[in-house]
Amino acid sequence: MGAELITKRRLEAHKARRWREGGVKGILFLCALLSIVTTFSVIYILARESYTFFERVPVFDFLFGTRWTPLLEPRSFGVLPLFCGTLLIVVGSALIAVPIGLASAIYLSEYASERVRSVLKPILEVLAGIPTVVYGYFALTSITPLLRQVFEDTQVFNAASGAIVVAIMVLPMVASLCDDAIRAVPTSTRMAAYSMGATKYEVVAQVVVPGALSGIIASFVLAISRAFGETMAVTLAAGATPRITLNPLESIQTMTAYIVQVSLGDTPAGGIEYQTIFAVGALLFIVTFGMNIIAHKVLRRFREVYE
Amino acid sequence: MVNGIIETEKLSISYWGKPAVKEVTATFLENDITAIIGPSGCGKSTLIRAFNRMNDFIPGVSTGGQVLFHGTSLYRKDLDPVEVRRRIGMVFQKPNPFPKSVFRNVSWGPAINGYKGNLDELVETSLRQAALWDEVKDRLGDSALDLSGGQQQRLCIARALAMEPEVILFDEPCSALDPASTARIEDLMIELKKNYTQIIVTHNMQQAARVSDKTLFIDGGVMVEYGETEQVFTRPSEQRTEDYVTGRFG
Amino acid sequence: MKSGLRMIGGNIRQRRTFSRIFRYVCGAFTWLAVVLLAVLLIQITRQGLGWVDWQFLTSYPSRFVEQAGIKAALFGSLWLITLTAFFSIPIGVATAIYLEEYAPKNRLSSFIEINIANLAGVPSIVYGILGLTLFVRWLAFDRSLLSGSLTMTLLILPIIIIASREAIRAVPDSIRQAAFALGATRWQTVRHHVLPAALPGILTGVILAMSRAIGETAPLVMIGALTYVAFVPESLMDPFTALPIQIFNWAARPQKGFHSIAAAGIIVLLAVLLLMNALAVYIRYRSQRKRQW
Numbered sequence: 001m002g003a004e005l006i007t008k009r010r011l012e013a014h015k016a017r018r019w020r021e022g023g024v025k026g027i028l029f030l031c032a033l034l035s036i037v038t039t040f041s042v043i044y045i046l047a048r049e050s051y052t053f054f055e056r057v058p059v060f061d062f063l064f065g066t067r068w069t070p071l072l073e074p075r076s077f078g079v080l081p082l083f084c085g086t087l088l089i090v091v092g093s094a095l096i097a098v099p100i101g102l103a104s105a106i107y108l109s110e111y112a113s114e115r116v117r118s119v120l121k122p123i124l125e126v127l128a129g130i131p132t133v134v135y136g137y138f139a140l141t142s143i144t145p146l147l148r149q150v151f152e153d154t155q156v157f158n159a160a161s162g163a164i165v166v167a168i169m170v171l172p173m174v175a176s177l178c179d180d181a182i183r184a185v186p187t188s189t190r191m192a193a194y195s196m197g198a199t200k201y202e203v204v205a206q207v208v209v210p211g212a213l214s215g216i217i218a219s220f221v222l223a224i225s226r227a228f229g230e231t232m233a234v235t236l237a238a239g240a241t242p243r244i245t246l247n248p249l250e251s252i253q254t255m256t257a258y259i260v261q262v263s264l265g266d267t268p269a270g271g272i273e274y275q276t277i278f279a280v281g282a283l284l285f286i287v288t289f290g291m292n293i294i295a296h297k298v299l300r301r302f303r304e305v306y307e
Numbered sequence: 308m309v310n311g312i313i314e315t316e317k318l319s320i321s322y323w324g325k326p327a328v329k330e331v332t333a334t335f336l337e338n339d340i341t342a343i344i345g346p347s348g349c350g351k352s353t354l355i356r357a358f359n360r361m362n363d364f365i366p367g368v369s370t371g372g373q374v375l376f377h378g379t380s381l382y383r384k385d386l387d388p389v390e391v392r393r394r395i396g397m398v399f400q401k402p403n404p405f406p407k408s409v410f411r412n413v414s415w416g417p418a419i420n421g422y423k424g425n426l427d428e429l430v431e432t433s434l435r436q437a438a439l440w441d442e443v444k445d446r447l448g449d450s451a452l453d454l455s456g457g458q459q460q461r462l463c464i465a466r467a468l469a470m471e472p473e474v475i476l477f478d479e480p481c482s483a484l485d486p487a488s489t490a491r492i493e494d495l496m497i498e499l500k501k502n503y504t505q506i507i508v509t510h511n512m513q514q515a516a517r518v519s520d521k522t523l524f525i526d527g528g529v530m531v532e533y534g535e536t537e538q539v540f541t542r543p544s545e546q547r548t549e550d551y552v553t554g555r556f557g
Numbered sequence: 558m559k560s561g562l563r564m565i566g567g568n569i570r571q572r573r574t575f576s577r578i579f580r581y582v583c584g585a586f587t588w589l590a591v592v593l594l595a596v597l598l599i600q601i602t603r604q605g606l607g608w609v610d611w612q613f614l615t616s617y618p619s620r621f622v623e624q625a626g627i628k629a630a631l632f633g634s635l636w637l638i639t640l641t642a643f644f645s646i647p648i649g650v651a652t653a654i655y656l657e658e659y660a661p662k663n664r665l666s667s668f669i670e671i672n673i674a675n676l677a678g679v680p681s682i683v684y685g686i687l688g689l690t691l692f693v694r695w696l697a698f699d700r701s702l703l704s705g706s707l708t709m710t711l712l713i714l715p716i717i718i719i720a721s722r723e724a725i726r727a728v729p730d731s732i733r734q735a736a737f738a739l740g741a742t743r744w745q746t747v748r749h750h751v752l753p754a755a756l757p758g759i760l761t762g763v764i765l766a767m768s769r770a771i772g773e774t775a776p777l778v779m780i781g782a783l784t785y786v787a788f789v790p791e792s793l794m795d796p797f798t799a800l801p802i803q804i805f806n807w808a809a810r811p812q813k814g815f816h817s818i819a820a821a822g823i824i825v826l827l828a829v830l831l832l833m834n835a836l837a838v839y840i841r842y843r844s845q846r847k848r849q850w
Contacts, residue, residue, distance in 0.1 A: 017742060028659055031652045032651075034652070036668070036669060042679070100590075107583035120588075130827075132774065134601070200580070201576035229679070236805065256682050296671070
């Protein structure tokens with residue numbers, strides 16, 4: 001009977017099966033490779049088109065110039081106004097979303113009962129699932145009028161409106177990641193703190209949160225990265241005026257809003273105005289990509305510590 | 308050397324360089340029930356998993372020496388492990404039926420291997436051999452997960468039997484079961500002796516004494532003693548064996 | 558400020574009161590999210606619900622607010638997610654299967670994993686730039702449904718992959734071991750045991766990815782989805798518009814009247830999303846009932 005194991009017929013059956021298994025594995029592998037192809041395509045396209053752009057406009061002028069008028073004469077290609085506009089949104093939204101998100105996470109993980117949690121967490125998920133164009137509309141039609149009532153010199157398009165809705169958009173992400181980070185701190189650590197006669201506030205704020213700190217910081221970085229890339233809300237609400245300013249009540253333009261503006265217009269492909277899309281896009285990509293990598297590295301190390 | 312159905316020659320298995328089984332040489336005869344006993348972590352499971360190449364799934368494993376099945380090496384380069392597992396079946400410690408119907412659990416193995424005969428008959432025969440038919444014959448379409456623990460384990464045995472293997476490996480099959488179910492499975496194993504060779508890993512020495520013809524005692528990866536069960540338990544030739552079976556350690 | 562855990566004499570009542578205040582502050586911030594959501598929904602409903610009627614759903618856009626409708630955008634979106642699902646589900650699930658069941662633990666595999674995590678964080682407008690250059694220009698698909706759906710596929714692929722991986726990982730290993738011990742090959746095990754068991758999780762992930770796709774505007778703007786479309790697309794290569802694009806177009810108009818129908822459009826969009834998410838919840842619920850491990 002042992003000879004049966006290796007009769008010729010069975011050897012051929014092995015071969016056929018081996019080919020099929022190998023084929024399946026090969027197809028699956030190609031699908032997985034697609035993700036690498038995507039990343040390289042993005043990098044290649046941005047790099048190549050930016051390169052032609054930077055042959056005409058010196059990198060230094062681009063990065064540090066303070067006038068952005070690529071479509072009107074006299075042309076100027078300093079990206080600082082756009083970057084400043086984006087920064088205003090990012091900082092503004094972070095100032096709102098970070099404390100609220102962290103506070104929510106603390107409440108949800110340390111104080112809220114299971115019932116409350118089961119109501120609040122889905123609500124946060126709903127907030128996260130609302131399309132950004134809806135937030136843009138909300139900013140334009142509800143928040144801006146409100147701001148204009150309180151601060152009379154608010155312009156119709158202003159950075160504050162954009163920053164507020166971006167904060168709402170980013171809030172669920174911060175809350176969810178901070179919640180995960182706080183829950184990763186072992187119960188034994190908390191028990192040790194309580195056993196020394198600390199109040200709940202002291203345990204949470206002085207032991208648990210510091211213990212979850214790198215996870216919390218990673219969530220902030222990811223939120224900021226997301227705010228950098230936000231497009232539709234700021235296009236609708238924050239304006240189309242590239243300007244270097246610290247006043248959130250004024251109209252500005254973000255990098256993303258600029259890219260939308262050019263796409264909606266009739267700029268011919270190949271012209272230098274068209275290529276500004278890629279230069280600005282490349283800057284955007286580098287900033288967000290860099291922040292994501294940092295955040296993930298921090299997150300991974302945080303998880304290693306607690307697992 | 309007598310021609311056994313499975314023979315090992317200086318079988319050594321290690322994980323990432325750490326040895327788990329060291330140069331075990333043994334012959335298992337057809338239609339025997341062999342018990343492999345030893346303290347926790349002695350390498351029993353590793354040893355038995357070498358016989359159906361389930362060790363292949365563990366990263367960092369390396370296997371030295373020989374395992375022969377009817378005189379042919381199980382680790383030959385051109386031998387597909389899938390082939391091995393069709394002739395040498397396994398029942399696991401915790402019952403692990405598929406989340407499918409009772410019928411499908413038993414019929415799936417043969418079906419994917421191109422079984423050309425009557426599946427209904429095969430399922431009934433296997434369930435009868437596993438002493439489960441009377442309890443499930445009206446419930447073949449029910450989910451296997453609705454059965455009790457003991458029934459699930461017998462279902463797993465039926466599932467292995469449906470492949471018509473020559474050898475069945477049991478990796479502590481009763482450790483998750485109650486005494487009544489254990490007794491039923493032990494009776495079952497003695498019934499199966501007629502047609503199958505069985506190797507059973509167990510840490511329950513009374514079970515080994517009740518059920519097996521031969522016993523292999525392994526400790527720290529080294530085969531200490533291998534002989535007729537009665538002899539190993541009552542007149543062991545090694546001091547360590549005697550210490551273990553009398554409960555002085557392990 | 559007290560440091561560490563040292564009890565410095567201090568008034569216990571004072572500390573307890575502070576602790577209670579802290580709790581209320583955190584709670585208030587959390588419920589703020591609920592309030593914001595309520596305000597958002599109420600405002601939009603007030604502004605738009607009156608405009609949602611059969612005429613709205615079956616007309617094409619127009620310069621006149623009373624006659625404008627969302628038909629082209631609705632059909633465009635439906636076409637778009639159908640095509641996107643067609644492309645993204647097989648590739649996404651296949652990638653997840655490869656990474657969980659087949660990939661050796663080497664540097665290439667980690668590289669792929671890191672890649673996917675990074676792609677998930679790339680701004681959607683960058684995907685728009687990618688789609689514009691790759692599909693509209695280089696492959697000359699022009700500003701068609703094909704370009705749009707391919708771009709969307711790339712955008713949501715990381716979501717599907719990550720969700721599918723978790724679903725596959727949740728399948729207990731004992732099932733696989735049992736199948737292997739019967740002499741099954743890896744693919745047979747995956748096809749007959751792992752995939753069916755992981756299916757509810759995968760489906761939930763797919764629906765969530767589609768919800769994301771239906772609301773995305775920026776990439777479609779980049780590849781040139783038109784904003785004044787007076788027809789329903791009929792083939793892959795037709796130009797098209799989509800719900801978020803139409804909403805964006807109306808919201809961006811200076812005339813207040815268009816803001817109302819923008820709100821109406823949002824209600825339609827949110828209704829579609831609600832349906833999809835309800836479906837996901839239903840699938841998850843049904844699978845919990847049947848799950849027995």
